[in-house]
Amino acid sequence: MARAVTTRRKTINTVAAWAIGLLIFFPILWTILTSFKTEAQAINDPPLFLFFDWTLENYAVVQERSDYMRFLWNSVIIAGGSTILGLIIAVPAAWSMAFVPSKRTKDILMWMLSTKMLPAVGVLYPIYLLFIELGLLDTRIGLTIVLMLINLPIIVWMLYTYFKEIPGEILEAARMDGATLKEEILYILTPMAIPGIASTLLLNVILAWNEAFWTLNLTAAKAAPLTAFIASYSSPEGLFYAKLSAASTMAIAPILILGWFSQKQLVRGLTFGAVK
Amino acid sequence: MATQHSRSAARIMMAPAVILLLGWMLIPLTMTLVFSFKRYLPLRGGDLGWIGFDNYVRFVSSSAFWPSVQTTLIIVGGVLVITIVFGILLSILLDQPMWGQGVVRILVIAPFFVMPTVSALVWKNMFMDPVNGLFAHLWKAFGAQPIEWLSDASLFSIILIVSWQWLPFATLILLTAIQSLDSEQLEAAEMDGAPPLSRFAYITLPHLSRAITIVLLIQTIFLLAIFAEIFVTTSGAFGTRTLTYLIYQRVLESQNVGLGSAGGVYAIILANIVAIFLMRIVGKNLDT
Numbered sequence: 001m002a003r004a005v006t007t008r009r010k011t012i013n014t015v016a017a018w019a020i021g022l023l024i025f026f027p028i029l030w031t032i033l034t035s036f037k038t039e040a041q042a043i044n045d046p047p048l049f050l051f052f053d054w055t056l057e058n059y060a061v062v063q064e065r066s067d068y069m070r071f072l073w074n075s076v077i078i079a080g081g082s083t084i085l086g087l088i089i090a091v092p093a094a095w096s097m098a099f100v101p102s103k104r105t106k107d108i109l110m111w112m113l114s115t116k117m118l119p120a121v122g123v124l125y126p127i128y129l130l131f132i133e134l135g136l137l138d139t140r141i142g143l144t145i146v147l148m149l150i151n152l153p154i155i156v157w158m159l160y161t162y163f164k165e166i167p168g169e170i171l172e173a174a175r176m177d178g179a180t181l182k183e184e185i186l187y188i189l190t191p192m193a194i195p196g197i198a199s200t201l202l203l204n205v206i207l208a209w210n211e212a213f214w215t216l217n218l219t220a221a222k223a224a225p226l227t228a229f230i231a232s233y234s235s236p237e238g239l240f241y242a243k244l245s246a247a248s249t250m251a252i253a254p255i256l257i258l259g260w261f262s263q264k265q266l267v268r269g270l271t272f273g274a275v276k
Numbered sequence: 277m278a279t280q281h282s283r284s285a286a287r288i289m290m291a292p293a294v295i296l297l298l299g300w301m302l303i304p305l306t307m308t309l310v311f312s313f314k315r316y317l318p319l320r321g322g323d324l325g326w327i328g329f330d331n332y333v334r335f336v337s338s339s340a341f342w343p344s345v346q347t348t349l350i351i352v353g354g355v356l357v358i359t360i361v362f363g364i365l366l367s368i369l370l371d372q373p374m375w376g377q378g379v380v381r382i383l384v385i386a387p388f389f390v391m392p393t394v395s396a397l398v399w400k401n402m403f404m405d406p407v408n409g410l411f412a413h414l415w416k417a418f419g420a421q422p423i424e425w426l427s428d429a430s431l432f433s434i435i436l437i438v439s440w441q442w443l444p445f446a447t448l449i450l451l452t453a454i455q456s457l458d459s460e461q462l463e464a465a466e467m468d469g470a471p472p473l474s475r476f477a478y479i480t481l482p483h484l485s486r487a488i489t490i491v492l493l494i495q496t497i498f499l500l501a502i503f504a505e506i507f508v509t510t511s512g513a514f515g516t517r518t519l520t521y522l523i524y525q526r527v528l529e530s531q532n533v534g535l536g537s538a539g540g541v542y543a544i545i546l547a548n549i550v551a552i553f554l555m556r557i558v559g560k561n562l563d564t
Contacts, residue, residue, distance in 0.1 A: 013369065013372040016369060017374050017377075018380055020369070021383035024440070025386055027398055027402075028390065034402065043408040046413060089292045093292070093293035096287075097286075097290065100285075100286035106559070110555055110559055112294075115300065117548065118301065118547065119547045121520045121523045121527075121543060122305075122544040125307075125533050125537060128527075149297070213501070213504065216393075216504060216507065217528065227504070230391065230393040230394050231508055234397055234508045234509075241401060241402055241408070244402075245402070248398060252394055255391070256386060258389075259385070259386075263385055270445065270449075271490050271494065272558050274486075274490050274558050275449050275452055275487055275490060
């Protein structure tokens with residue numbers, strides 16, 4: 001039985017939900033708007049919403065003064081690199097756990113999850129020391145490895161829950177039809193696994209892009225990604241609202257767009273499959 | 277049917293992930309444990325030998341310890357209450373029929389994708405600044421004295437910023453759970469004359485209990501470790517020094533590695549207590 005909804009009630013729902021939605025989104029909206037203002041307009045009292053002289057100047061200044069592209073590139077390399085590296089290591093592991101489960105599979109999965117619970121600050125100095133010893137401090141490769149390791153449990157878990165959903169009967173049917181192992185992997189399993197792998201990739205890029213403990217503590221000038229670049233604006237001489245807004249908008253825009261595509265996967269990935 | 281051959285292949289496929297995570301866990305953890313029993317000051321003499329449990333005793337008896345525990349509890353507790361209460365209300369609202377549901381969902385979820393340093397800086401400067409912030413403008417418009425948010429109401433401000441970041445997460449998970457609720461059950465209750473509040477209390481809330489527990493545990497683990505939000509806004513001043521931040525200061529700012537490591541061990545124990553409960557729930561789910 002379909003639930004009858006009066007137009008009146010639907011209207012009230014719509015108004016309430018939009019009002020709250022806009023309120024929650026407002027800080028982001030305000031940042032984007034401010035990025036198109038001049039510095040004087042940015043701190044104008046009363047605040048200016050839409051009727052100001054729109055300008056792109058801030059974006060040019062941010063790039064020119066602080067070499068924004070370099071930080072962006074560091075973020076892309078670190079987030080992308082750690083994700084790809086993580087997938088290369090996690091796909092075979094999740095694959096074997098899903099398709100050739102043993103008595104210990106569950107214990108291994110739970111143990112992997114437990115490594116994710118380790119508070120970073122508890123191992124900050126050892127990692128810092130190892131980075132100095134190995135010459136990895138303030139390098140992109142060092143940060144890529146650390147971010148890969150902290151997200152590896154999530155990648156394995158997500159892939160595992162996706163692979164688990166591939167029905168084993170299909171494999172048996174293919175085998176009966178005389179498919180070789182290579183054909184089985186290439187033509188049957190891979191196409192079925194690609195959506196899961198893509199979702200995992202997306203979520204992991206988001207998590208790595210926004211990671212702000214190791215990226216702040218293990219980088220200085222050379223390998224600093226956008227998280228550290230933005231943090232450098234917290235010093236008093238960096239207090240220009242319009243430029244801060246332009247830098248912020250550029251730092252969050254790519255991930256905001258990716259994130260909107262990955263809402264569903266976010267739930268699965270961050271609850272380790274406990275809520276789907 | 278898995279053969280002996282495929283079993284050993286499976287072991288080889290799993291090996292890299294297991295070995296890497298084992299190393300990532302054991303090596304730093306062992307080092308932290310070793311340092312915590314030493315007097316270790318990298319800039320003032322380096323490794324000065326074993327001192328037993330001195331660091332553990334000193335960390336707990338320092339005047340900064342209990343305030344930091346209190347701050348941690350207030351921030352974690354405050355954010356949990358706000359995100360879960362508003363998350364439930366918001367997810368129920370978003371589940372109702374309306375126009376433009378997809379767009380509203382996107383608006384609500386957006387803050388989760390903003391990197392922590394950006395949200396901390398935007399809130400700190402553009403909203404909470406006592407001279408040029410939007411809140412200051414708003415207060416002045418009503419003839420009130422603007423508030424120095426990050427010094428006079430520092431804990432509240434941090435809780436507000438962090439709640440803004442995590443409300444989308446709670447809402448999204450609770451919404452996913454609510455959508456799996458059988459609507460016929462609610463309709464039947466409605467027809468039997470159950471008022472909205474008791475429908476919520478006896479049907480919706482029990483259905484959500486598992487999702488709420490998961491949100492609670494996962495957020496607790498992440499919230500115990502919040503760092504960038506404090507680093508960027510107050511740097512631990514004005515009573516916002518959490519346990520995580522205190523350890524960070526001991527290790528990297530005052531370079532007292534032994535003392536900081538002892539603190540680190542405490543933090544690890546604390547996180548593990550929460551983790552055990554989370555793992556139980558996740559583990560149960562694995563069997564079904």
